[in-house]
Amino acid sequence: MKSPSDFELSRRKLLAGSAASIALTAAPSIVNAQVPAVEAAVADVSAVWKVSLTVNGAARGLTLDPRTTLLDALREHLHLTGTKKGCDHGQCGACTVIVGGRRINSCMTLAVMHEGERITTIEGLGTPENMHPMQAAFVKHDGYQCGYCTPGQICSAVAVLDEIKAGIPSHVTTDLKAPPQLSNPELRERMSGNICRCGAYSNIAEAISEVAGRPA
Amino acid sequence: MRFETPATINPIDQLKVVGKPADRIDGPLKTTGTARYAYEHHEGVSNPAYGYVIGSAIAKGRIAGMDFSAAKSAPGVRAIVTADNAGKLGKGDRNTAKLLGGPDIEHYHQAIALVVADTFEQARAAAELVRVDYVRTDGAFDLAAVKDIAKPRPVFGGPADTAVGDFADAFAAAPVQLDANYTTPDQAHAMMEPHASIAAWNGDKLTLWTSNQMIAWGVGEVAKTLDIPKENVRLISPFIGGGFGSKLFVRSDALLAALGARATGRPVKVALPRPFVFNNTTHRPATIQRIRIGAARDGKISAIGHEEWSGNLPGGRPEGAVAQTRLLYAGANRMTATRLAVLNLPEGNAMRAPGEASGMMALEIAVDEMAERLAMDPIEFRIINDTQVDPEKPERPFSQRRLTECLRTGAERFGWNKRNPQPGRVGDGRWLVGIGVAAAFRNNLLTKSAARVRLDNNGVVTVETDMTDIGTGSYTIIAQTAAEMMGVPMEKVVVRLGDSTFPVSSGSGGQWGGNNSTAGVYAACVKLREAVAQKLGFNSAEAEFADGEVRSGNRRVPLAQAAGDSGLGAEDGIEYGDIDKKYQQSTFGAHFVEVGVDTATAEIRVRRMLAVCAAGRILNPKTARSQVIGAMTMGVGAALMEELVVDERAGFFVNHDLAGYEVPVHADIPHQDMIFLDETDPMSSPMKAKGVAELGICGVAAAVANAVYNATGVRVRDYPITLDKLLEEMPDVG
Structure with a gap:
């Protein structure tokens, strides 16, 4: 359906630059267009990244469009919809999760910036039968x-x-x-x-x- | 069930479950993130596509051309929906502007296209690539500038103007007079969940998971807009992340999700981005209000007049800020007037207590000012002018009216006797301290509501109604009602809400949901009790339902056994005669506020708040209290910070996100106190309950304003009361 346009090429260069700066703390890997059929949601993205997160104690591997926020990774990809999108701009706090023991607005950070990190969402604190x-x-x-x-x-x-x-x-x-x-x-x-x-x-x-x- | 005469003793009066401060039955779901909101229904939706809405960049004019070439070839894009390719679209009766605009543009950020792509990130990126050329035309955006060409316009089924006696003569002759103008700004609902929908077509049948307060209205509006039969539309809305009136109506997310899903053959998810919500959806319109009060030296009002000017898009309605002045205070000579001008700002519509919230912001400052002119205590002035009958139609008594008791109870609890009537005299370190009071008033509305109930062979009662719970506690009070009626504990009741396949309820709005929806459940339960009694051969009038059993004489049968393997079901609703025409039904309260105002910066801090409410039977004091303190919080916002700032050149609200449109946060709100007077209102329904959620906001802002005046001696009549409006006139201290 697509051939990479000039825009796409320049965007990829930009992403490569971002990766370099993140590499100090994490090492996200860039995977080019060939992705498994099950990843239909991102099948047309020319650059997808793999990221591994520990969410509520469980290791979760994701292949994501690098623009995906941590919030959307949780909600749309892991279907952990307890974390809410109220503004997507860091203004309301509805997306608050605990990363490495500190609370953050998960809408204000990209999922790929959290390689290997421990994330606790509301689902990880307790369940309806066994509440925190x-x-x-x-x-x-x-x-x-x-x-x-x-x-x-x-x-x-x-x-x-x-x-x-x-x-x-x-x-x-x-x-x-x-x-x-x-x-x-x-x-x-x-x-x-x-x-x-x-x-x-x-x-x-x-x-x-x-x-x-x-x-x- | 027809409700035509005052309620007598019925099973609800047992108050074994109803009236108890039960925890919300949906609480464990909400606090663990397992309650599903509109955008989160992944269970029935496979492989959804994502839609991103594009809004008009002009307020008025037309689209000259749209260039989709770059967007169409962007990664993942599946369709772009516009008015050009969406097919013929109607307009819902309850929408003022079209939900999908073009080529004509009615307001800024009116939706003009939906870009649908495989992922949210792709849809958002592609939407940035769409180029739109506009031809801009002039519009009217400044209420004050069009005030004098505003026309009379009826509101909420009442007349535009009312007149009793001879206001002009009586006001002119009054020994003490007040004639003052007040303004309230445009305000936003700013509910936490943005409007969101998932649409899926199965053949010609549409399912919409959406965030909507009024399910049956929504079905009709979607069907009309898409020109399809109502039977082909299903709305599902079990949890709603706040509404406050913004989700009374179908909005662009629902329509565009449906169109996007039709264009792509896939389910489509659409959420309105927060910075888009403020100009794309509805808001509470700004008002200019003039209030005149004339009184004798003893404080008796002889003349009271209230005029309102507001603006809206062509075909829109006025705010209705004079409504309470027709009913709240006595006075033989009266007038009200409602004037509406055309403004080309986004659509004005209902926000929490439409009319009264804005009207009370002005009226209750005016009453405070008048009391001061009379050298009377503002509570005593209100009590002297209390009335037990509709002042415009004295043959109509109020069903219940305990305004005086609210004021007196609150005065005692709050320590009103410590108030110094001389403003600007009480200091506390760097703060000037003041306290203020205002009456609270909001009408109680009766509207039909239905439900079905089923009893199974485990003795479980399941209630289904298309009623919604927007945070109000509907799930819980409906469970309490069914438990009381069927004689089972709440744990034996399952409540299912917010689905258009369920019987049509009152829905949530206008503080009518609690009383009407539970009355509908009451009616269905009465029918189920009859079915149980009949099956057992009991006389239904004598049968007693308690402790999971039905009893008659010395026979007792467990409900589970009575239901049998096939279970028993019943469906009914409540409908009203003209009881609300014979008796005026309203809710009453009194708000008390203490503020501190910084002597140097004029920063205002709310220090204490108390509300006393008389609103019929309180079905659940815990959830009802929450509604009132929540409304008090929103009232603090209205008093001190909330204002959609109009760009009068380009015609839009400038501060269209949650950083620019400030609402109260934790730091702004102290511990709040509230008291419900013990009351039942047999005129309202078999539940004898009334609404509280909107009563709670009516008058709060004025109580804050009056407290600021008491603290500083500076009278601000132009909301919100920000420090820049105080600074110049702040008293010298020290």
Whole structure:
């Protein structure tokens, strides 16, 4: 159907350049057009990359269009749709996942940049039958309404408690020498990258505080 | 079931399950990422293609030409759909502008093409390669500039204008007067899930997994737009990532997914990119409002007038901001007027409490200003002008009206007696502190709603209705209703929603969903109880359903056994007579807010919030409370930050993403308090419930505004109240 146009050629050069700069931490491999029939979704892409991720403890190999965000790799390729696309621009936090122990917006990073990394999504925290304490606290305190921001809120909340434990300060930390505490202003500041348009903030604060063992 | 006379005692009044603060039954799905939203239904969809929407880059004019040559030869591209090649398309009755534009353009970011490719990345890249030439024509984009040519326009079935007594004379003669103008900006729903759909054709039958509040409306609109029979359209929408009115109507994602799927012979997924949502879909239109109040020195209102100007595309509706002023306060001489101008901005339409939310933003500042002129406490001023009858039609009483009790209860809980009526006098370190109050008011709407229920040989009750749960808690209150009616625990109830193969419900909107949809389930359960009783030879009027059994006299039969191997089913709905014509049904509340305003920067921080609501029976205090505090949060946004900024030259909303259109975040919202008054309203339905979700937003912004005034002495009548509007007039401190 296609022959590579000038645009395609220049794009491939660009990608090769990107690969070089990433190679410092990871070694993604460029695979040219011959891809297995099962990869129909990317069969016409002239440059596809292989990437291996550890998602919720399981090794997952993917062959992707290199433009695929980590978010779309999870949702469209691994069908882990618990991670949500709210804005695709790093503005809402619905796509929050935990990579190597730190929360990130998975829409703001390409999947191929995470070769070999450990990714925890909402599905990796718990299941409906065996919920993570944070998931159970959100149910108990009604820390959600429509549920679309909820996986991101919960992943963020779990990571926030770890950040506090690790002594990482925030914009509202008043004493940088003392270990930060999960006060209500600290909690609200640290959670402010996760928008909830239904407005469950007050309940979310109570859910997180309960898991942290503090009054909201 | 016809509901024509006030409800009497019925099984719901047992309140063994209904009225309890049950956790949401869909909570474990939502918190573990296993609830499936529109774009996520991979289960029934194999090998989907992806569609990327292209929007018009001009606000008004026409397309002179489109060049698809580069896009068509881009990797993975399967089809490009435009108005040219889509075949004849109709327009849904509830859409103002066409969902697929061209060659004529009605507004900026009106969809003009869909690029369908094997992957999302390919579709997005190819869409960038489409070249469009436009011929731009002049449009009207500035409400203030067209205000004087605006025309009267009815809204929500009511008249454009109302008049009682002689407003002009009474206002002129009033010893204390207020005559003030207020403005509210265009606002966006900004729900977290963008509009999204997957379309799949099987022969001439279309299945749409979509994010939609009103399933039956959607089926009709899709059928009309595609000119196919309704029977060939199925909508599935079990989970909806927020709506607030933005998903009342079919939008371009659904239509274009259907057209893309038809063009490619494959299922097609379309989600609107976030920066596209704000100009492509609907918004709450801006208003200019003039309020005049005249009162005697004792505070009794003698004249009250409210006029509204808003704009919309040709054929659109006005915002309806005067609606509450027809009903909220007494006063013998009254007028309201609704004026609509043509604006060529994107389509204005319903957003959470359309009309009243905007109207209360203005009216409840005006009432605060009037109280100050009268040197009265603003709560006392409201109570003096309370009314138990429709002030325009005094022969119509309110079914329930406990505004005064809401205000008094809230005043006591919030510590209103500590408020200094002199503004700008209370300090706390670098902050000036103020508290404000506003009434909350929103009508309760009755609309028919149906359901079917089935009892199986395990004693499980399954409810099916095309009702939607947009975060409101429909799944849970429907389960509570069925459990109460059939005498089983909630664990024995399965609720299936959001599928057009189920009986037609009220849907979700206008805070009508909770009361009407559960009343429909009540009606179906009454029929199922009769079927059970009849099968067992019981007198259905005497049969008691409790603890998983049906009992009559000294006979008791487990429900599972009564159902037998074939099970028992029933379908019915609630329909209403004219009870809402004889009695005005509304919901009431009072909002209290404390703010701090930084003495140097005029930064505003909300410190405390309380709402007291009287809204009939509260079916689930946990989920109902969440709706109210969520609405209070959206009200804070309306007060302090939300504004779609209009580019009056090019005719579009400039800040069309979630970084530019600011909504409240965690840091903006303190712990929120709320109280429901214990109330039942037998006029509303057998459930005796009313809506709460929109009541919660009505008045909040004004309570914030009044608190800012109390803190600073600066009266801002132009929302949102941002620090630049305070700075010049901030009092000198120190």
